[in-house]
Amino acid sequence: MSGIASSFPKGVLFDLDGTLLDSAPDFVATVNVMRADRGRGPIALDALRPHVSKGARAMTAAAFADVDPAERDGWIPEFLEVYRRELGRHGGLFDGVATMLERLEAAGTPWGIVTNKPEGLAAALMPLLGWEQRCAVLIGGDTLPVRKPHPLPLTVAAERLGVAAADCVYVGDDERDIEAARAAGMASIVALWGYRLPDDAPEAWGGDVLVEHPDHLHAADAWPSRP
Known part of the structure; x- marks a missing residue:
């Protein structure tokens, strides 16, 4: 079990899409290019948004629900190529994230990103967000042989931060994030402001703290700590 911190954690790791970055508009633009190329009308943002944290296959499935899954899976390289063109053009940080990161930095807490997004795509966002020097570590879905929910x-990422895993907190909006944190021995925060399907039950994921908005993480005592 975790306790309540009296200071900011020694290290913080974040998921990217749905946690720091509201990237759903970029992904909607991506699938709508693909739909237009196939003579279809656009999909609405609200129809795709819940699927974003589930990855490219889930988003493609939502956008082309009537297409055979094997055929859809063959479109993933196209999805990633179109997304590369739309990257960072439509989305932005969730409200409160910028201040949250500034508070961590002011406290001397290094922070980094562990995402299942391909590392090259995640790295391409860093200069667009002004994070090249601020993000202390970036692990993508293809950086290592395994990805979340595996704890590796x-x-x-904690090793590269120079902080023990037990002294880190991981923040994410998907059940895989919380499962990975638990297996890594990290305290975890469920980012309720992120992307979820209607039948998701984040209160059952086993996160240490559930947080409604990034503003709530501007104070040190909102963060969990391991005893």
């Missing part, structure tokens, strides 16, 4: 990306 989180433990490697």
Whole structure:
């Protein structure tokens, strides 16, 4: 079990899409290019948004629900190529994230990103967000042989931060994030402001703290700590 911190954690790791970055508009633009190329009308943002944290296959499935899954899976390289063109053009940080990161930095807490997004795509966002020097570590879905919910990306990220895993907190909006944190021995925060399907039950994921908005993480005592 975790306790309540009296200071900010020694290290913080974040998921990217749905946690720091509201990237759903970029993904909607991506699938709508693909739909237009196939003579279809656009999909609404609200129809795709819940699927974003589930990855490219889930988003493609939502956008082309009537297409055979094997055929859809063959479109993933196209999805990633179109997304590369739309990257960072439509989305932005969730409200409160910028201040949250500034508070961590002011406290001397290094922070980094562990995402299942391909590392090259995640790295391409860093200069667009002004994070090239601020993000202390970036682990993508293809950086290592495994990805979340396996704990290895989180433990490697903690090592690169120079902080023990037990002294890190991981923040994410998907059940895989919380499962990975638990397996890595990290305290975890469920980012309720992120992307979820209607039948998701984040209160059952086993996170240490559930947080409604990034503003709530501007104070040190909102963060969990391991005893």
